[in-house]
Amino acid sequence: QVQLVESGGGVVQPGRSLRLSCAASGFTFSDYAMHWVRQAPGKGLEWVAVISHDGSNEKYVDSVKGRFTISRDNSQNTLSLQMNSLRGEDTAVYYCAKGHVPSATNWYGNWFDPWGQGSLVTVSS
Amino acid sequence: EIVLTQSPATLSLSPGDRATLSCRASQSVSSYLGWYQQKPGQAPRLLIYDVSNRATGIPGRFSGSGSGTDFTLTISSLETEDFAVYYCQHRANWPLTFGGGTKVEIK
Numbered sequence: 706q707v708q709l710v711e712s713g714g715g716v717v718q719p720g721r722s723l724r725l726s727c728a729a730s731g732f733t734f735s736d737y738a739m740h741w742v743r744q745a746p747g748k749g750l751e752w753v754a755v756i757s758h759d760g761s762n763e764k765y766v767d768s769v770k771g772r773f774t775i776s777r778d779n780s781q782n783t784l785s786l787q788m789n790s791l792r793g794e795d796t797a798v799y800y801c802a803k804g805h806v807p808s809a810t811n812w813y814g815n816w817f818d819p820w821g822q823g824s825l826v827t828v829s830s
Numbered sequence: 831e832i833v834l835t836q837s838p839a840t841l842s843l844s845p846g847d848r849a850t851l852s853c854r855a856s857q858s859v860s861s862y863l864g865w866y867q868q869k870p871g872q873a874p875r876l877l878i879y880d881v882s883n884r885a886t887g888i889p890g891r892f893s894g895s896g897s898g899t900d901f902t903l904t905i906s907s908l909e910t911e912d913f914a915v916y917y918c919q920h921r922a923n924w925p926l927t928f929g930g931g932t933k934v935e936i937k
Contacts, residue, residue: 820874
């Protein structure tokens, strides 16, 4: 079965950096786009970034452009999110999610299915 | 950016009731609308994609309808495990966005 396991969350001061990872198993990782979606405490969901199956395409929500970088290592079945210049409003649970359909069907996978269990990032001094 | 507005914010119902959740888009999203369920302390789960297609393993009591700007998620007869928060999401353009959610709670 598909498993997505995030790691790397924690408490970080404003302006500092943090790197999240997502270990994938149970499917052919290199065939699917991968996403990051976040959820601030007690709030709704916000899509953050997507990377195509081969890393050739990326998209970001405006609020993280220039600060966050999504990447993947298909040899290690790992997705990453490098977060720089962190702000208080970046405090959230960060979920990685697999594209619902293979990139051969649509490069960003259409929907998010399934999701990992999430990793909490707290930006605070 | 397309804004998705969900209503009501909270729906108080009893097991066996029919639940009707609404999602309205600020501009047409064609048929590129999906729904997710999130239970406390859990990650969201894809329920419905492209308006009316149930995701793998989703029971038949969940159905979706609509087009353009107005969409509905219907749960025909609520089971206890259906009490949760439901989010709609579009994939019509960038950025992908979610609605604010509807909480279905036990009356």
